[in-house]
Amino acid sequence: xxxxxxxxxxxxxxxxxxxxxxxxxxxxxxxxxxxxxxxxxxxxxxxxxxxxxxxxxxxxxxxxxxxxxxxxxxxxxxxxxxxxxxxxxxxxxxxxxxxxxxxxxxxxxxxxxxxxxxxxxxxxxxxxxxxxxxxxxxxxxxxxxxxxxxxxxxxxxxxxxxxxxxxxxxxxxxxxxxxxxxxxxxxxxxxxxxxxxxxxxxxxxxxxxxxxxxxxxxxxxxxxxxxxxxxxxxxxxxxxxxxxxxxxxxxxxxxxxxxxxxxxxxxxxxxxxxxxxxxxxxxxxxxxx
Numbered sequence: 001x002x003x004x005x006x007x008x009x010x011x012x013x014x015x016x017x018x019x020x021x022x023x024x025x026x027x028x029x030x031x032x033x034x035x036x037x038x039x040x041x042x043x044x045x046x047x048x049x050x051x052x053x054x055x056x057x058x059x060x061x062x063x064x065x066x067x068x069x070x071x072x073x074x075x076x077x078x079x080x081x082x083x084x085x086x087x088x089x090x091x092x093x094x095x096x097x098x099x100x101x102x103x104x105x106x107x108x109x110x111x112x113x114x115x116x117x118x119x120x121x122x123x124x125x126x127x128x129x130x131x132x133x134x135x136x137x138x139x140x141x142x143x144x145x146x147x148x149x150x151x152x153x154x155x156x157x158x159x160x161x162x163x164x165x166x167x168x169x170x171x172x173x174x175x176x177x178x179x180x181x182x183x184x185x186x187x188x189x190x191x192x193x194x195x196x197x198x199x200x201x202x203x204x205x206x207x208x209x210x211x212x213x214x215x216x217x218x219x220x221x222x223x224x225x226x227x228x229x230x231x232x233x234x235x236x237x238x239x240x241x242x243x244x245x246x247x248x249x250x251x252x253x254x255x256x257x258x259x260x261x262x263x264x265x266x267x268x269x270x271x272x273x274x275x276x277x278x279x280x281x282x283x284x285x286x287x288x289x
Contacts, residue, residue, distance in 0.1 A: 011144075058089040068081075
């Protein structure tokens with residue numbers, strides 16, 4: 001199983017590289033056109049893509065570190081490196097998001113804004129189309145290798161496409177004698193960057209603090225309870241190592257069973273959860289009842 005998961009992490013690096021290349025090209029185009037056309041919204045969108053470059057690099061590094069096998073200092077492996085990288089990326093994105101908000105507010109109060117050149121709007125539309133195709137690629141890859149990190153990157157790609165569409169709409173609107181609409185759009189982009197950063201941080205913090213989806217725990221509890229020989233479930237706990245789920249389970253079995261029979265029930269639980277529900281590791285403790 002580890003060999004397959006390491007191979008999937010390697011494939012996941014392709015998605016991160018695809019995002020890095022796309023964000024690098026688009027951020028350069030947006031920042032150049034944004035400055036030439038004097039569009040605050042497009043410049044904010046370009047800065048958004050620069051944070052995405054850093055975030056994608058962090059994910060790429062996390063995927064590479066996660067592929068390292070266990071060693072004497074990391075007996076459980078390096079799976080959590082991916083989650084740590086996501087948290088670092090969220091800090092960087094939040095800093096840039098706040099800077100975009102400050103610049104937008106400053107521009108709004110300074111006044112004297114002019115409608116940006118229409119080429120800025122066309123640049124936003126082009127960027128949205130490009131990011132949509134990157135999203136489709138990463139979503140297909142994430143589904144194939146069952147990677148939360150790559151799927152999160154795909155969702156970020158899609159949100160960036162929507163941001164670029166919003167940028168274009170704001171710039172088109174500013175042509176109707178409403179130059180302030182471009183600055184307002186930049187402010188909205190800043191808010192979206194901060195929200196994305198918060199969502200990534202919240203998920204990473206949840207997993208690093210051993211938080212686990214309650215609905216999944218309930219599902220696994222129901223599955224275990226229906227396995228032949230299980231009289232009851234005393235306790236079930238879950239945690240994540242990167243994309244890997246680990247469960248600790250305490251079950252009750254008939255006190256008349258011998259060690260081998262009790263062990264067979266525990267093995268049945270492990271097999272069902274690992275093979276049917278793709279749980280990485282299941283630790284079952286058996287108590288007589």
